[in-house]
Amino acid sequence: MDYITHTHTHGETPTKPPPPPSPPSPPHSSCSSSGGYKGCERPWSSCPLQSSALSLISCSDLLHSLQLPTSSTSLLHTMAPGAKRGILERLNAGEIVLGDGGFVFALEKRGYVKAGPWTPEAAAEHPEAVRQLHREFLRAGSNVMQTFTFYASDDKLENRGNAVGFTGQQVNEAACDLARQVANEGDALVAGGVSQTPSYLSCKSETDVKAIFKKQMDVFIKKDVDFLIAEYFEHVEEAEWAVQVLKSTGKPVAASMCIGPKGDMHGVTPGDCAVRLVKAGADIVGVNCHFDPMTCVKTVEMMKAAVEKAGLKAHYMVQPLAYHTPDCNCQGFIDLPEFPFALEPRVLTRWDMQQYAREAFNAGIRYIGGCCGYEPYHIRAVAEELAQERGFLPEASKKHGMWGSGLEMHTKPWVRARARRDYWEKMKPASGRPLCPSMSTPDGWGVTKGDAALMQQKEATTKDQLRPLFEKADAKN
Template identity: 65%
Template sequence: MAPKKGLLQRLNEGVVIGDGGFVFALEKRGYVKAGPWTPEATVENPEAVRQLHREFLRAGADVMQAFTFYASDDKLSNRGNESSKKYTCRGINDAACHLAREVAEEGNGLVAGGLSQTPTYLSGLGKENTQKEFQRQVDVFVENKVDFLIAEYFEHVEEIEWAIEVCLKSGLPVVASMCIGPEGDLHGIPAGECAVKMAKAGAHVVGINCHFDPFVTLEGLKKMKAALDAASIKVHLIAQPLAYLTPDAHKQGFIDLPEFPFALESRICTRWEMHRYAREAYNLGVRYIGGCCGFEPYHIRAVAEELATERGMLPKASEKHEPWAGGLKMHTKPWVRARATRNYWETLKPSSGRPYCSSMSKPDNWGVTAGDSILKQKTEATSEAEISQLRTKAKTVNGV
């Protein structure tokens, strides 16, 4: 048997499809607590995590990303879930790697170990302390022989540069992905400059994940690609956006939307919008194409079906799904059979079913990540005037 191709070889030869959003998917299924968003489900409910991996693999994902989001010890110590405080970064990440590897070996999948931004950085405790949190995670990933590392969900390019530095010591390929939009990071560094900084720090793949929908994310990636081209830097690009439409979100993306996190369902992209996302991402030059919060297996299946020619195959899950609604030709109702066309679904403007609801929202527009003390004061404020003063104070504290 020929050895399994690694991430960079696969990207050089074609396209790699990532998986979807474990945090939101498992929260909806009752295995993750909203707020902390920590992944102790890998220890408490491993079968739930295993099954979600399996569904993404069947849908066409090439990568089984270990469910290690927000699993640094400093984050776990703050998660406010008494029943899970006994779990550590090492225990959770080790279990996550075993689950991801088990499912990856059922197909031709790669296993990725992921780390994300830390409370240590946001608290201003410095590079050395922040990198210690990263190193503890990377040590577990190396012990578990993951195929590559992903530093994702970083709002500040400085912190992800520190993460890349730690990841590179492993000798593994490094993917770096920030949760930013076209405006750039929360210190005001433009998206293009963020890409250049990540690449110069040594990342092999750079891009954007989370916070924004596929099409806003691609606008940010266009800026990244232009800056990388201008600097004559050659790296691969990654896109792993939300499955929620966010045209009205601003710098902090869907977190600013009043529907976050429990009323986002009306914003979910259709599978047909995911076809469009996959094609536009591929045409832009993105070769690592996946999803983040809100992405379910059927979204990844749509990406895989759109790129079937480029990949030379359809996913296993397409056995139950004919491209562009072909299965509807067997429906008993003639008007539903008439919908078995690509044109019908590509041009449809879905309705929300909620009379008198607006099409967009008024975001909170914090624009920066305020410290816990500021957020606590905001929560306790009782008047609009107090809230306005706190917004101004928060922006001043964060150097805006």
């Protein structure tokens, strides 16, 4: 399926989209014909009402404001950052790069990933499912197709009796091929990703852990991914080792830790983590997973401040959870008793995602995406919130009215009355669960690398090993 109609000729490099013009007059009595507001001399780009005014206009109005023909919405994508320019070229130009969402949770719910090991053999076992999810994120506005190689190291694929039926090389190669197939259908880059390893938790040597990353790198280089991501690291030391291996390839490197404001599992602050990663060679630093969007944005702000104070330069990324986690401790949502099978009441709405996108942008973060819990509609919401800055809407917005404007066509009048921004901004969704608490008590046992309980093994977990864990959990509850 073709998602994009390119207007440039092959061999030409599309230019960066021009700054968007002033939008059409929104329904404000004070709106001036110049696109600003009466009594305000500031240009539209710095007007404090820019975001709200944008959200008051329909998709067709936005197309008009961006000087795009409403009869050819496929042209929306031709204003995306130039096809196949590198990640650093885009970020250096000040462009917003949208990441994708969470694969392991999305595919687990669809029946293609097993909760517990969370390994990505679906790339080789069910390629059609992985390919379709890539396509949905592309259609929602993602500029990056991350290879589905989360936990694809050999030691993780074989951990605790996990029998996937494929080698690490087969899984990594299949994941690269799928990501490239879909990326070539649009204006997207392919990022090869590695994540934390059972070997590190089991106190294996730096040489042993780096050898694991090197095996994945060999595949990524063979498949010529566009850049590399070291993501989902709880310990900055292991993240540094990963960055050093990734940097040796000569490709751009992003490093993302799954930490909150309290820092990594050994208490290293977010700022110190970021400085160490930049010094190790990371071009982009940030956080992913474990915490909700606003907590993650706050954490990246701490990273950014420390990197700048150290006189270093980097770009910043954020790919948080799609769950509300105000009651988490330093290890994030994994410690919540609802993890992983009862998190649905915590899911953020699409309107929450628009607020997150704006906060991330205002914090100076330009690589904005999502992790566990993020579905394509969440990424579409991020793309729609930042449409004015990016100069275009994603293809999926053809089937979505800005701030519920599509409800104008509903048969029921009380639903038509919800076709407005202020209704959805004020909405506080009920859970429908009158006996459920609004907060939980985290279960964290205070263990980290080096603790006997975190030593990993190739053999399956035995009943004798599980029994004391059940007893400890029951005693705490």
